[in-house]
Amino acid sequence: MVRTVHKNDYGAAKLPTLFLDLDGSSRVKKAAAQLDKPLIEAEASSLMSALSDGLKRNTIYHTACNEKTLYEKVHELQAAETYFRLGINLPSEKTELVKQLLPYDISIVLASDRQETQWFRHFLESYNFPVYIDPWFQPFLVKKYRELHEEREETIRELHLNIEKIRTILSDAELRIFEKIIEGKSNRRIAEESFLAVATVNNHVSHLTRKMGANDRTHTIKRAIEKDWIRIS
Template sequence: MPAIYHNNNDQGSRLPTLFLDLDGTNRVKDAGESIGKKVVEEENSQLLTLFEKGLKKDTIYYSACDSETIYEKINQLQSMQTYFRLGINLPSYESELLEQLFRREVSIILASDRVESEWCSHFQRSQEFLVYVDPWFQPRLIERYQSIHDDSEDECEQELKLNEEKARLTLSDAEVRVFEKILEGKSNRKIAEECFLAVATVNNHVSHLTRKMEANDRTHTIKRAIEEGWVHIL
């Protein structure tokens, strides 16, 4: 599946780009320098001073970040009256962040857990376009679009009811609680808030229960649970 992007006479290639990097490696720096860009690493506390100095064309700025503080940093950066592209380098298992990232007009999203050569290839392509989304995240975007479309067509809301007794034959108590929240349509971050858990813990529970169900993703897990008779549509 090709990447989602649009070409606007390669206007993206010279714009200053600021990457928030959840990867924790030097990939952004090494890849930027390999295509002849000036690359500047900034501490989180120094990000806003970049705008006081003025962002430069043909320059990539990057700063380490994590999923707990990313929204706050994005809001701070986008409050600045300067035109730049904002990129996010995040692991594919953090795809729950996508919807909120797009609401904040992020221009580039790369999957940091790709092998080095593939990641560098997508990084280079992202520099040629104003908007670029790594193909790994496309199924999640399509799933979300279809969900919104289906919801708009439904005249009545359907409720999914979990048979906890059957579910506990395969899942742990914690996984059952998380799965119930998934059936309610909650994101991993929302589940973490409601269950007083760390997002990383919820991510692990979702990963484990998906694997136990021999499913590919959250949607497939629900489908498998319905097939196994764990879930009934009310």
């Protein structure tokens, strides 16, 4: 998972930043200069290679991309077990894309169609906080958070686990992880609540997914319902 670190953890202000940009203008380059941070232009296809080679501290990696590539790269980068900040720059009307990105660990979200002076101010301000969402998106995000919270609470009330059946396939550790998956929690959140390393949770999720013949976390829940492990009242 992408590690979003608090400002005084590991010197977060000095962490490398991967910036995925739908705007593709020179704004990020100018802002990096104002922050006195080196900027490296990176192709979307080379981001994972850059992670493998090791990112430079206090450096901004800027990638211009289209909407499809941005979503794919955000999804792909979640598997990285290294510390960096992930930022995205996209037009304010792209609320549907922001909705799709809500489950992911993103440190910076900026509205690319702000007037340039305002945009620079928000870019610079984002380095004062562990997570920074442009106020333009905040009303939408608050609304979506409330909806997701209500949906999850309703789902939790309606799902009943058949523990005896589950234990014939999953270990106790995998069962505990599976229960938290049912609650809609991310691997990072599960790791925090269980006092485990993210890599350990990733391994448990991989094992239980394979045992259930599923493709991913969502498919795992579907398979559990098919196996009568979960009953919906």
